[in-house]
Amino acid sequence: MIGVGGPRAFRAERGEDTVSVMRPQEIVERTLAAAAKLAGCVVLVRESSEANLRWANSTMTTNGLATSASVTVVALVDVEGGTAAGTVSTSAAITDPAQLQELVAAAEQAARGAGPAEDAMPLVEPECDDPTWDEPGAATTIGVFEKLAAGLPDAFAGPHRHYGFATHELMTVWLGTSAGVRRRWVQPTGSIELNVKKADLSSSAWTGASTADFSDVDVTALAADAARRLEWGARKVQLPAGRYETLLPPSSVADLMVYLAWSMGGRSAQEGHSALAGPNGPRVGERLTELPLTLYSDPAAPGMEYEPFLTVGRSGEGVSVFDNGCPTRRVDWISGGTIAALQYSRAEAAKFGTEFTPGGENLLFVGGSSASIEDMVARTERGLLLTCLWYIRPVDPTTLLLTGLTRDGVYLVENGEVTAEVEHNFRFNYSPLDVLRRTTEVGATQRTLPREWKDWFTRAAMPPVRVPEFNMSSVSLGR
Amino acid sequence: MRDIDAEFTALPLSALADAALDRARRLGAQHADLRVERLVGQSINLRDGAVTGVSDSITLGLAVRVIVDGVWGFASHVELTPQRAAAVAEQAVSVARTLAPMAGERVERADEPVHAGVRWVSDYDVDPFTVPAGDKVALLAEWSQRLLAADGVDHVSADLAQVKENKFYADLAGSSITQQRVRIAPGLTATAVDRAAGGFETMRTLAPPTGRGWEYLTGTGWDWDAELAEIPDLLREKLKAPSVTAGPTDLVIDPTNLWLTIHESIGHATEYDRAIGYEAAYAGTSFATPDKLGTLQYGAPFMHVTGDRTEPHGLATIGYDDDGVQTTRWDLIKDGVLVGYQLDRTFAPRLGLERSNGCAFADSPHHVPIQRMANVSLQPDPDRDTSTEELIAGVEDGIYIVGDKSWSIDMQRYNFQFTGQRFYKIENGKLAGQLRDVAYQATTTDFWGAMDAVGGPSTWRLGGAMNCGKAQPGQIAAVSHGCPSARFRGINVLNTQEEGQ
Numbered sequence: 008m009i010g011v012g013g014p015r016a017f018r019a020e021r022g023e024d025t026v027s028v029m030r031p032q033e034i035v036e037r038t039l040a041a042a043a044k045l046a047g048c049v050v051l052v053r054e055s056s057e058a059n060l061r062w063a064n065s066t067m068t069t070n071g072l073a074t075s076a077s078v079t080v081v082a083l084v085d086v087e088g089g090t091a092a093g094t095v096s097t098s099a100a101i102t103d104p105a106q107l108q109e110l111v112a113a114a115e116q117a118a119r120g121a122g123p124a125e126d127a128m129p130l131v132e133p134e135c136d137d138p139t140w141d142e143p144g145a146a147t148t149i150g151v152f153e154k155l156a157a158g159l160p161d162a163f164a165g166p167h168r169h170y171g172f173a174t175h176e177l178m179t180v181w182l183g184t185s186a187g188v189r190r191r192w193v194q195p196t197g198s199i200e201l202n203v204k205k206a207d208l209s210s211s212a213w214t215g216a217s218t219a220d221f222s223d224v225d226v227t228a229l230a231a232d233a234a235r236r237l238e239w240g241a242r243k244v245q246l247p248a249g250r251y252e253t254l255l256p257p258s259s260v261a262d263l264m265v266y267l268a269w270s271m272g273g274r275s276a277q278e279g280h281s282a283l284a285g286p287n288g289p290r291v292g293e294r295l296t297e298l299p300l301t302l303y304s305d306p307a308a309p310g311m312e313y314e315p316f317l318t319v320g321r322s323g324e325g326v327s328v329f330d331n332g333c334p335t336r337r338v339d340w341i342s343g344g345t346i347a348a349l350q351y352s353r354a355e356a357a358k359f360g361t362e363f364t365p366g367g368e369n370l371l372f373v374g375g376s377s378a379s380i381e382d383m384v385a386r387t388e389r390g391l392l393l394t395c396l397w398y399i400r401p402v403d404p405t406t407l408l409l410t411g412l413t414r415d416g417v418y419l420v421e422n423g424e425v426t427a428e429v430e431h432n433f434r435f436n437y438s439p440l441d442v443l444r445r446t447t448e449v450g451a452t453q454r455t456l457p458r459e460w461k462d463w464f465t466r467a468a469m470p471p472v473r474v475p476e477f478n479m480s481s482v483s484l485g486r
Numbered sequence: 487m488r489d490i491d492a493e494f495t496a497l498p499l500s501a502l503a504d505a506a507l508d509r510a511r512r513l514g515a516q517h518a519d520l521r522v523e524r525l526v527g528q529s530i531n532l533r534d535g536a537v538t539g540v541s542d543s544i545t546l547g548l549a550v551r552v553i554v555d556g557v558w559g560f561a562s563h564v565e566l567t568p569q570r571a572a573a574v575a576e577q578a579v580s581v582a583r584t585l586a587p588m589a590g591e592r593v594e595r596a597d598e599p600v601h602a603g604v605r606w607v608s609d610y611d612v613d614p615f616t617v618p619a620g621d622k623v624a625l626l627a628e629w630s631q632r633l634l635a636a637d638g639v640d641h642v643s644a645d646l647a648q649v650k651e652n653k654f655y656a657d658l659a660g661s662s663i664t665q666q667r668v669r670i671a672p673g674l675t676a677t678a679v680d681r682a683a684g685g686f687e688t689m690r691t692l693a694p695p696t697g698r699g700w701e702y703l704t705g706t707g708w709d710w711d712a713e714l715a716e717i718p719d720l721l722r723e724k725l726k727a728p729s730v731t732a733g734p735t736d737l738v739i740d741p742t743n744l745w746l747t748i749h750e751s752i753g754h755a756t757e758y759d760r761a762i763g764y765e766a767a768y769a770g771t772s773f774a775t776p777d778k779l780g781t782l783q784y785g786a787p788f789m790h791v792t793g794d795r796t797e798p799h800g801l802a803t804i805g806y807d808d809d810g811v812q813t814t815r816w817d818l819i820k821d822g823v824l825v826g827y828q829l830d831r832t833f834a835p836r837l838g839l840e841r842s843n844g845c846a847f848a849d850s851p852h853h854v855p856i857q858r859m860a861n862v863s864l865q866p867d868p869d870r871d872t873s874t875e876e877l878i879a880g881v882e883d884g885i886y887i888v889g890d891k892s893w894s895i896d897m898q899r900y901n902f903q904f905t906g907q908r909f910y911k912i913e914n915g916k917l918a919g920q921l922r923d924v925a926y927q928a929t930t931t932d933f934w935g936a937m938d939a940v941g942g943p944s945t946w947r948l949g950g951a952m953n954c955g956k957a958q959p960g961q962i963a964a965v966s967h968g969c970p971s972a973r974f975r976g977i978n979v980l981n982t983q984e985e986g987q
Contacts, residue, residue, distance in 0.1 A: 028565075057959070059958070059959060061958055063763055063764055063766060063767070064590070064763055065590075066589070066590035066591070067585065067589070068764065069558075069560075069854060071560070071581070073562075073852065075852065076564075091537075092539075092540075093540050093541070093619075094539065094540065094541035094542070095541065095542045095543070096541065096542070096543040096544075097543065097544045097545075097546075098543075098544070098545045098546065098547070098564065099544060099545075099546045099547075099564060100564040100565050102565075113542060114542075116618075116619065117540040117541065117542055117619050118540070119619075119620065120540055120618060120619025120620035120621075120622070120623050121530075121537040121539075121540040121619065121623055122536075122537055122620075122623060123536075124536075124537065124538075125533075125536050125538070126538070170763070170766040170767035171767050172767060172768065172958040174958070174959065200767055200768075201767075202766060202767035204766070213767075278640070278641060278679065279640070279679035279681050279686060280640075280641065280677050280679055280686040280688070284686075285684070286681060286682075286684050320541065321529075321531075321538075321539035321541045322538045322539050323531070323538060323539065328539075397770075397896070397897055398894045398895060398896065398897070399894070400892050400893060400894045401892060402892050402903075402905060402925060402982050402985070402986075403923070403982045403983070403985075403986060404686075404688075405685050405686060406983075406986045408982060408985060408986040410892070410894045410903050410925075411894055412894070412896045412897070412901065414896075414897055432896060432901070434894070434896070434901050434903060434927065436903075436980070436982070436985035436986065437986075438986055441986070462955075462960050478985060478986075480903075480927070480980065480985060481901060481903075481927055481978070482901070483896040483900055483901030483929075484773070484898070484900045484901065484929060485770075485773065485896035485897055485898030485899070485900040485901060486898065
C-alpha cells in the first residue's frame with residue numbers, strides 16, 4: 008500500500024535508561040548553547056514509549072514494548088537576503104556533547120544551503136513557565152492492556168476468527184528555543200481495531216476505538232458489536248453499482264472529514280489551486296449546508312487534548328519552523344454550516360493579510376441531533392449502512408473528489424431494519440464537501456477511530472451522517 | 487563498484503555480532519541474527535523556486551532476532567556496544583519465552599547457504615550525501631525557475647528525497663554480510679491556475695525514484711532538460727483539453743503509469759503473508775490465495791511477471807535480504823497463470839520450497855523483518871520489439887495514458903481505480919490531443935485478461951515508489967516495477983467530473 012505520507016518518523020529504541028544517555032533537558036540546553044552564535048535555534052527532543060499487541064487467526068503474532076527518542080535541531084542563520092532555516096534530526100543515542108555540536112553544525116550547513124526562508128519570523132517569546140519542564144519522559148507499559156488481555160481470550164475462544172491490533176503510545180516532547188521558550192508535553196495516543204471474520208471467511212466485520220489510556224475500552228462490547236454485524240450476514244444480497252441513500256457511521260465520517268481538514272491550507276486557496284479556492288479568493292464564508300454543523304479542532308477537547316503549543320520540524324503549507332512555541336487554540340474550520348477558517352502560518356497570515364491559524368491534532372464534528380446510528384437505521388426506508396472506508400485517495404483536487412472502498416461490512420437497510428449483508432464491497436467516488444452539502448440528517452457526535460487514517464490521526468469525534476445519493480461507482484469483489 | 491562507507495565499517499560490527507550471538511546461543515536460541523543499520527536521509531523542498539525545507543536525518547541502531555523453541559523473539563537498541571548487544575540478545579530471548587504460551591505456530595525456516603564475510607554495494611556513481619545541500623538547492627531552484635518562466639505556469643514545487651542505507655547482518659550459522667545502497671527521488675510539479683474558469687491543473691515530472699546517486703540529476707538515467715522543456719506546453723494543453731467520454735475504452739498504457747497498476751494489483755496480491763491472512767486487519771489479504779497456485783488465470787496467456795531483488799537500480803534491489811538470503815529472480819506469473827509468491831525463509835517451506843526467494847526486509851533497526859515486496863515486473867514481448875506507436879496504431883478509438891497520479895485498490899487487490907498525468911485521445915491509430923478528467927477502473931483479473939499486446943524490450947522502463955507501507959506498527963519500503971507499454975481492450979473509463987456530481 009502506497010501511503011500519502013505522514014508525520015511518523017523513524018525513531019530509535021532506547022530500552023532501559025542508561026547512565027550514558029543525556030537527559031532531554033540537558034540536550035536542549037547544551038544544543039542551544041552550541042548554537043549561541045546563530046541567529047536562532049529550535050531544539051525538539053522527543054521520547055516515545057509504545058506498547059503494541061497484534062493478533063491474526065485468533066493468535067497473538069507480534070507484540071512489543073519500545074521506548075525511542077529523537078533530537079531535532081532547527082538552525083536559524085543570517086544569510087544574504089534574510090534568515091535561513093535548516094533541520095537535522097537524529098535517533099542515535101546522545102552520549103557526548105560533541106554530538107550536539109555536530110548536529111548544530113549540520114543544521115547550520117543545511118540552512119546555509121537552503122538560503123533565505125520566505126517564512127522567516129521572529130521566534131515567539133515565552134508566555135509562561137512550564138512547571139513540568141524538568142520532569143522525565145512518560146512511559147507506558149504492557150500493563151496498559153491488562154483489561155484488554157483479560158477479554159481477548161474469551162473472544163478468541165469463540166467461533167469466529169479474530170485479527171487486530173492495539174497500540175498505546177506516550178510521546179513526551181521538550182521544546183526549547185533561543186528565544187527562551189521551554190515547554191514539555193506528554194501526548195497519549197491509543198487505539199484498538201478488531202477485525203472479526205466468520206470461520207469460512209464468508210463475512211468480515213470491523214470495530215475500533217480511539218483512546219488515551221485504554222481505561223474506556225470495552226473489548227467484550229467491541230467484539231459483541233462485530234459479532235452482531237456478522238449475524239447480519241445470515242442473508243446476503245448482491246447490489247449493482249449506483250447512487251444509494253447511505254448511512255455513514257462515525258468512523259467513515261471521520262475519514263472523510265480528516266481529509267477535508269488536511270485540505271484546508273490557506274495558501275493554496277489564496278493561490279487558486281485548491282477545492283477551497285473560489286473565483287474571488289478562498290471560499291471562506293461560503294455556506295455548505297443549512298444544518299448548523301461545526302467542524303473544529305481544539306487542543307483542550309476533553310479526552311482528546313493535544314499540544315497547547317506548536318512543534319514543527321520543517322516548514323510547509325500552513326506550518327513554519329519559525330512558529331515553534333506559538334500557542335495552539337480552538338479553530339472552527341466550518342461553523343454553523345459555513346466555511347469559517349483555513350490554516351496559515353504566521354508568515355502566510357502576514358503575506359495574505361489574514362490571521363495566524365494553526366492546524367489541529369484532533370477533529371470534532373458537532374451540530375447534529377441526538378440520534379444514534381440505530382435511530383437513523385430505524386428511519387431508513389431503503390439504503391446502505393456502511394462499516395468503514397478504506398484506501399481513500401484524492402481523484403480530483405478541484406472538487407476534493409475522493410475515491411476509496413467500503414470494507415468489512417456493507418448492509419442493506421429496508422423498512423427501518425438491517426435485512427442483509429451486501430455480499431461484496433463498493434468503490435465510491437465522493438467529495439467530503441458534498442457530504443456536507445448534501446447530508447439530510449446528522450446524528451449524535453461520539454468518539455471514534457478513523458480507520459483509514461489512524462496511523463496519523465486518532466483523535467476524532469464524529470456523528471453518523473445520512474447522504475441521500477452516495478456514489479457507489481463500481482462493485483468490488485473483495486471481501 | 488563503490489565501497490561501503492568507512493563510518494559504517496568502523497563500527498564494532500564483529501564485536502557486536504560476537505556478543506549478541508554468543509549470548510543468544512548460551513541462552514538456548516536455535517537461531518539468532520544481529521542487524522546493525524544506519525539510515526541516512528535528506529529531503530529538500532522548494533516552492534516557486536524558494537526553499538521551504540532542508541532536513542537531514544540519521545537512524546542508527548542494532549537489532550537481535552532469535553528463535554527459541556520455535557518462537558520468535560526480537561529486541562533492538564540505539565547503543566552500539568558489545569555489552570548492550572548481549573543485553574538486547576537476552577531481551578529477545580526473554581520476549582520469545584514470554585510469548586511461547588500464546589504462539590499457535592512453531593517457526594520452521596528454509597535453509598540458506600552460509601555467506602561469510604560478503605559485501606555488496608548498489609550500482610551508483612555519486613553518493614548524494616557528498617554533494618553540498620547548496621548545490622542541490624541551486625539545481626532545483628534553476629529548474630523551478632525554468633518552469634516558472636514559461637507561459638501558463640503559475641506555481642512550481644520541487645522535491646528531492648535521498649536515502650543511504652547500510653545493513654550489517656550476522657547469524658549463528660556463520661553468515662556475515664555488509665551492504666550499502668543509495669536511492670534518490672526527485673520531482674517537480676507545475677501548476678496552472680485558470681481563475682476565469684475556476685479551475686487548475688498540475689503536471690509532474692515522470693522521472694521515477696531510482697536506485698542511483700546524484701548522477702541521476704546530472705544526466706545519467708533521465709533527460710531532465712527535455713522533460714522540463716515540454717512540461718509547460720503539455721500543461722497548457724491539458725488545461726484546455728476536452729473532458730473524456732466515459733465508458734469501455736481501449737487503452738495503451740505507458741510504463742510510467744502501468745508500474746503502479748502492477749504494484750497494486752500484482753505486487754501486493756502475490757505477497758505470501760497477505761495471502762495467508764497476516765495482514766487481514768490492516769493492509770488486507772489477497773484474492774490470489776495459495777490454493778490457486780498453478781491454476782489461477784491471472785491474465786492474458788502471454789503475461790509474464792517476475793519478482794526480483796537483482797535488477798540494476800531497482801529500489802528493492804539488494805545483495806542479501808534481512809534473513810541473510812542471497813537475492814534472486816523468479817516467476818510470479820507465467821503464461822498468464824499464478825506460479826509463485828514473494829517469500830521469506832519462514833514462508834518458503836509452506837510452499838514446499840527448499841529456499842526463500844529473499845523478500846525479508848525491515849525498514850529500520852527497530853522493526854522486525856517481514857516479507858516485503860521485491861521488484862515485481864511485467865516482461866516485454868520476447869519475440870518482437872513492438873513499439874508504443876505500434877500498440878497505439880492498433881487502436882481505433884481509445885486513450886494513451888502517461889504518468890501516474892491517483893491510485894486506490896481494495897483490500898483483496900481486486901477492484902482498482904487509477905488516474906494519470908496525461909491522457910491522449912487515440913483516433914484511428916494516432917494520437918489526437920489530450921483529454922482530461924480521466925480515471926480507469928477494473929477488476930484485477932479482468933484487466934490483465936483484457937491485455938492483448940505488450941511492447942517490446944525497447945519500451946520497457948523501471949518505475950517505482952519510495953513509500954510502500956505495510957504492517958502494524960507501520961513499515962515503509964522502496965520498490966521498483968519494470969514494464970513495457972501495453973494495450974488493453976474495453977477497460978471502464980470514468981469521467982471524474984461526472985463522478986463528482
